Amino acid sequence: VAKTSLTSPPWPEVKLPDPVEEAKYHAAEVVRKVNGLISAGHYGRLFAVVHFASKQWKITSEDLIMMDNVLEAECGDRIRMEKVLLVGADDFTLVGRPLLGKDLVRVEATVIEKTESWPKVNMRFWRRHNFQRKKIIANPQTVLRINTIEIYPCLS
Amino acid sequence: FLQHFRGRKNRCYKLAVRSVRRAFVKSTKARREKKRFLRALWITRIEAASLEHGLKYPAFISNLVKSQVELNRKVLADLAIYEPKTFKSLAALAQRRRQEGFLAALGDGKEPEGIFSRIVHHH
Numbered sequence: 324v325a326k327t328s329l330t331s332p333p334w335p336e337v338k339l340p341d342p343v344e345e346a347k348y349h350a351a352e353v354v355r356k357v358n359g360l361i362s363a364g365h366y367g368r369l370f371a372v373v374h375f376a377s378k379q380w381k382i383t384s385e386d387l388i389m390m391d392n393v394l395e396a397e398c399g400d401r402i403r404m405e406k407v408l409l410v411g412a413d414d415f416t417l418v419g420r421p422l423l424g425k426d427l428v429r430v431e432a433t434v435i436e437k438t439e440s441w442p443k444v445n446m447r448f449w450r451r452h453n454f455q456r457k458k459i460i461a462n463p464q465t466v467l468r469i470n471t472i473e474i475y476p477c478l479s
Numbered sequence: 480f481l482q483h484f485r486g487r488k489n490r491c492y493k494l495a496v497r498s499v500r501r502a503f504v505k506s507t508k509a510r511r512e513k514k515r516f517l518r519a520l521w522i523t524r525i526e527a528a529s530l531e532h533g534l535k536y537p538a539f540i541s542n543l544v545k546s547q548v549e550l551n552r553k554v555l556a557d558l559a560i561y562e563p564k565t566f567k568s569l570a571a572l573a574q575r576r577r578q579e580g581f582l583a584a585l586g587d588g589k590e591p592e593g594i595f596s597r598i599v600h601h602h
Contacts, residue, residue: 337578370562372554379554381561408550409558409565416565418572421549443510446503455500 354478357415361476366412369472371430374406382430386469394465396434402467404430410474417474429473436466521552528559532570534577542573545580 324330360366370383376390396402407428410417417423439461448455481489481499488498526536543550548569550558559566 334581337581339575339578339582372550372558379551381554381557408548408554411562411565413564416562416568418548418569420547444503445507446500447507448500448504457503 350479357417358476358478360415361474361478366414369410369412369474371407371411371428371472372409373404373430374408375404379408382469382472384469384471387435388432388467388469390465390467391440391462392465393437393463394434394467398434398437400434401470402432402434404432410472417478424477426477427475429471429475431470431472432467433470434465435468436464438464438466440464518552521556524556525552525559528556528566529570529573532567534570534574538577539570539573542576542580543569546572546576548572 368383370381372379372381375388376392378390380388382388394402405422405425407423407430408419408421410423410428417427440463442459442461445458445460446456480502481495483489484495484498488494522536525539529536529539550569555566555569558569
């Protein structure tokens with residue numbers, strides 16, 4: 324049969340690798356290599372993406388983070404952050420779906436400071452209507468310092 | 480509050496009162512618009528980075544969400560700037576999920592049984 328413009332679809336045909344073979348390759352090669360790298364300690368600086376105080380932060384060690392709310396911990400308390408979404412180093416990244424396991428990553432932080440923000444002015448004004456409201460808001464803020472990010476070779 | 484304003488607004492009381500009031504109101508409204516503005520900025524940055532890897536922004540975001548990776552746009556923009564290798568791997572993940580979606584939607588490529596289809600095979 325002659326090949327016309329409608330014999331094959333216009334998008335390029337892509338063959339995906341076999342899922343069974345790919346699972347075997349992944350389990351054997353990739354996981355083993357990454358576990359080896361982690362246990363040997365061949366990574367430099369680790370960065371992590373953490374979901375904290377309803378926001379996502381990209382953090383490294385010795386990092387300062389300020390949040391616009393009150394934390395129920397005293398100054399100088401160590402806090403362990405769960406809900407880690409992503410961990411990465413120079414050669415490998417571990418992407419969680421959506422979260423990573425608690426036995427894989429450990430993020431430690433210390434509460435440094437609990438202050439209030441600078442007094443922000445909230446003003447509403449309608450002209451010719453004799454309407455103005457002025458309110459000064461000072462939000463409580465907390466400053467955390469990320470001490471360490473550790474990973475353990477417990478991949479599977 | 481108004482030492483850095485221009486003209487007689489930083490010296491004369493009547494003009495200063497009006498300009499300070501307007502400045503306060505504009506700052507309150509701007510605080511709400513800032514969030515929209517930053518989100519648009521992140522979106523343009525992510526779009527630029529994903530185009531470098533051969534993907535468009537809607538395809539990238541939808542495939543990432545379908546593969547259960549819940550990263551928000553601020554973090555994706557930061558990763559695209561400071562961690563190019565990680566962003567490349569995320570783009571590859573989205574591309575793979577996209578192709579799997581296409582294959583699942585197209586099916587086997589055979590015609591359904593029991594129905595006269597319009598394609599006539601000449602041998």
